[in-house]
Amino acid sequence: MTSTAQELHPAPTLEPGRTILELKGLEKQYPGTHALKPVSLAFKSGEIHAIVGENGAGKSTLIKLLTGVMPRTSGDVIWEGKPAALATPHEAMALGINAVHQEVVLCRHLTVAANMFLGEEDSRFGILQQRAMVREAQKIIDDLGFDLPAHVVLGDLTIGQQQLIAAARATVRGTKFLIFDEPTAYLTRKEADQLFTLIRRLKGEGVTIIYISHRMEEVFELADRVSVLRDGTLVGTRNIAETNDAELVKMMINRSIEQVYHKEHFTPGATLLEARNLSGKGFENVSMTARAGEIVGLYGLIGAGRSEFVTTLYGRHRKSAGQILWEGKEVQINSEHDAIRLGMALAPESRRDQGxxxxxPVGLNLNLPIYKRISSNLLISSAQEKTEADRQIANLRIKTPTRNALASSLSGGNQQKIVIGKWLAHGARLFIFDEPTVGVDVGTKAEIYRLFGELLSKGAGIILISSYLPEVYELADTLHVFRRGKLVATHGFHTADHEEILTQALAEKQEKLGGQI
Amino acid sequence: MSTEAIAAEKPKRNYNALFGLTLLALLVLLWVILSVATPSFASTNNISNLLRQGSMIAILAVGQTFVIITGGIDLSVGAVVGFATVIAAMLINAGVPVILAILITLLVGVAIGLFHGFGIVKMGLPPFIITLATLTSLRGIGLLMTNGNSISINNDAFQLFSRSSFLGIPNLFWMVILVGIPAYVFLHHSRWGRYLFSVGSNAEASRLSGVNVQRTIYMAYTLSGLCAAFVGVLLASRIGIGNPTQAEGWELQAIASSVIGGTSLFGAVGSVHGPLLGAFILATINNGANLLNVNAFWQRIITGVLIIVIVYFDGLRRRGK
Structure with missing residues (x-):
């Protein structure tokens, strides 16, 4: 490989409107599941084509086939008029097909520049031209309008910033066809805007963009056309101007969704938890209460201190000042164990890393908090273990062949149900949900919200953390806004509008992304 | 839902059982081949000998498996065995009653395991490092204590134990059963067994679910240390001497047995029967190679190849599932 950084500039402008990739009866079968039923679809150069569908609808399968990660079972792929095998990722990349994944798949310990040129390093006589690469990478990043340094280690950036680097990386490789899989799941609004600018620019250069997202407003903001997948079938493709939110949702879940945010109001009961002037790592001087029967929403950007605040309540981190009261009495919570014993439950932010x-197996995951209850003298009652697991699977409608299936084999939404479901049998009274619907489809979202209502009706309290404003706005009885470690505003249910809350959460707009490092 | 779940549950059980059966079949196949190929293999004497050879590694492998399931490794077990022979020999020669001497030796094993837990949990050392440090320093401490000499144990009853049989089966093999059954119940039917798996799979998720991760790690290394000290007692009884340089490389044999038995070095996958079968497969290969007059150097090569082949096929099948 003798390619130099110079050659890695964005591909020359392609002729727009020409069909670049055509799928004819593309199909994928696994033993036992028909993941993708024959799909025929043509993509034009210079279009942004959104693909929507519930978790498990076949979106990931489609991406894997297009990027050569998995071989197809049958069907043809026509790339620029010629049949393509797409048998290996390398072949897909050589054609100009690239993907930016939801979770960043880069080397966290290498620098931004090293990641940008990973696999295509600039070297002379076998010696890496490190300075030249950093310069080149910085030029590309600046060119894209991202305010990020190229010489720092990737892991020092926020997840959102890493995602931008991943996107930038995909643009420098002569890409003609770029797939974004839920790229904004972990992005702040500002980062998302930068990403959208990049996407529109690529479109202008004639690159075909496949944009996969659960967020309808993004689809309508960006896409030219949208295709809907349901249960492995392509339900239909629409021009974005000729469709609307309701139609797409209906196509996705095959039932009209009267109300995703089904909100029941209960009379708040006794105070469960109270934080008085609590400070700790990442937040300071926060006071709030959580009562039975109400949802307390914590809204703010990622990194605003909400997660740090609740994990401190939960005993994961030590508080540096202030008091925590449980049912009116001051308590010392020194470990998760203490918090759980009081009656708290935490469904953490990252289901893969923490949840x-x-x-x-699914069953073991569901039973993990309650093994103490279903065992006597250390020995587990296997009958109870089975009934408890099956009860939760049925109650939460977790789509799994059996309780013995591995959690990794489930779709994201069903995994999220496990993270939440394991606390239901435990009998906790205050539930803390940290970003419970990230990367989850509309149908699963509605089910999770229904579950909230169920918990409230049983007298539990909920603390809901979300970076997705409509979610907290529609669900929270009390809404606290966090900004840079401080609780800056508190609202009742619908007592402020979106704009006001957003302004409070963002405030200092001139704050530089790079400044967070 | 429940009928569906019960119906679909079988494949997985079958898979685990199938892997166990495959190992068992491999072991039986080896025995059949060796019985035909050599006249002496099937003799009572040789079988007893083989069971004795395999037993000690088998017990080490069980303790090792607990640790590996948590995602760790215990490199110290061979050194602990050697050290335990010294402790047992010194205590017995000093006139301490045998039972008490054994108990104290076992406690030393527990203490070493607790030290490993401390190093990992409190000092934040990687398991590989802390147990490697113990591996080398325990040998040194043992050599200091003995001045580099072997200690002959002057207690015939103690030595007789490992040479005797009960119901025609060597006592050493009975010890495998004595360890294996509680280990099986512990790993597969107790709460703490579940926690070993969950910590090995995702320590953070376990912690947030209320599992005491630190205690689980302490427990795994303590059990491994205990098993190793127990093997040390058995070895002292079998050979009749205390010598800190004994059991050189046994940690690797224990790890190999565990891995052949289907334990994943990435954690969260393992059983009790697997490492036991793995240990006896290795013992059979060594025993058979001796009888067939295969160069001892070849035995090591065969063991290496076997590890690669078995783990490769196991991985293939897991992925294919």
């Missing part, structure tokens, strides 16, 4: 034992 699930992925390579263990």
């Amino acid at each position: 699930l034992c992925l390579n263990l």
Whole structure:
């Protein structure tokens, strides 16, 4: 590989409107599941084509086939008029097909520049031209309008910033066809805007963009056309101007969704938890209460201190000042164990890193908090273990062949149901949900919200953290806004409008992204 | 839902059982081949000998498996065995009653395991490092204590134990059963067994679910240390000497047995029967190679190849599932 950084500039402008990739009866079968039923679809150069569908609808399968990660079972792929095998990722990349994944798949310990040129390093006589690469990478980043340094280690950036780097990386490789899989799941609004600018620019250069997202407003903001997948079938393709939110949702879940945000109001009961002037790592001087029967929403950007605040309540981190009261009495919560014993439950932000034992069975994951209850003298009652697991699977409608299936084999939404479901049998009274619907489809969202209502009706309280304003806005009885570690505003149900809340959460707009490092 | 779940549950059980059966079949196949190929293999004497050879590694492998399931490794077990022979020999020669001497030796194993837990949990050392440090320093401490000499144990009853049989089966093999059954119940039917798996799979998720991760790690290494000290007692009884340099490389044999038995070095996958079968497969290969007059150097090569082949096929099948 003798390519130099110079050659890695964005591809020359392609002729717009020409069909670049055509799928004819593309199909994927696994033993036991028909993941993708024959799909025929043509993509034009210079279009942004959104693909929507519930978790498990076949979107990931389609991406894997297009990027050569998995071979197809049958069907033809026509690339620029010629049949393509797409048997390996390398072949897909050589054609100009690239993907930016939801979770960043880059090397966290290498620098931004090293990641940008990973696999295509600039070297002379076998010696890496590090300075030249950093310069080149910085030029590309600046060119894209991202305010990020190229010489720092990737892991020092926020997840959102890493995602931008991943996107930038995909643009420098002669890409003609770029797939974005839920790229904004972990992005702040500002970062998302930068990404959208990049996407529109690529479109202008004639690159075909496949944009996969659960967020309808993004689809309408960006896309030219949208295709809907349901249960492995392509339900239809629409021009964005000729469709609307309601139609797409109906196509996706095959039932009209009267109300995703089904909100029941209960009379708040006794105070469960109170934080008085609590400070800790990442937040300071926060006071709030959580009562039975109400949802307390914590809204703010990622990194505003909400997660740090609740994990401190939960005993994961030590508080540096202030008091925590449980049912009116001051308590010392020194570990998760203490919090759980009081009656708290935390469904953490990242289900992969913190929420699930992925390579263990669904049943074990569901029972993990309650093994103490279903065992006597250390020995587990296997009958109870089975009934408890099956009860939760049925109650939460977790789509799994059996309780013995590995958690990793489930779709994201069903995994999220496990993260939440394991606390239901435990009998906790205050539930803390940290971004419970990230990367989850509309149908699962509605089910999770229904579950909230159920918990409230049983007298539990909920603290809901979300970076997705409509979610907290429609669900929270009390809404606290966090900004840079401080609780800056508190609202009742619908007592402020979106704009006001957003302004409070963002405030200092001139704040530089790079400044957070 | 429940009928569906019960119906679909079988494949997985079958898979685990199938892997166990495959190992068992491999072991039986080896025995059949060796019985035909050599006249002496099937003799009572040789079988007893083989069971004795395999037993000690088998017990080490069980303790090792607990640790590996949590995603760790215990490199110290061979050194602990050697060290335990010294402790047992010194205590017995000093006139301490045998039972008490054994108990104290076992406690030393527990203490070493607790030290490993401390190093990992409190000092934040990687398991590989802390147990490697113990591996080398325990040998040194043992050599200091003995001045580099072997200690002959002057207690015939103690030595007789490992040479005797009960119901025609060597006592050492009975010890495998004595360890294996509680280990099985512990790993597969107790709460703490579940926690070993969950910590190995995702320590953070386990912690947030209320599992005491630190205690689980302490427990795994303590059990491994205990098993190793127990093997040390058995070895002292079998050979009749205390010598800190004994059991050189046994940690690797224990890890190999565990891995052959289907334990994943990435954690969260493992059983009790697997490492036991793995240990006896290795013992059979060594025993058979001796009888067939295969160069001892070849035995090591065969063991290496076997590890690659078995783990490769196991991985293939897991992925294919």
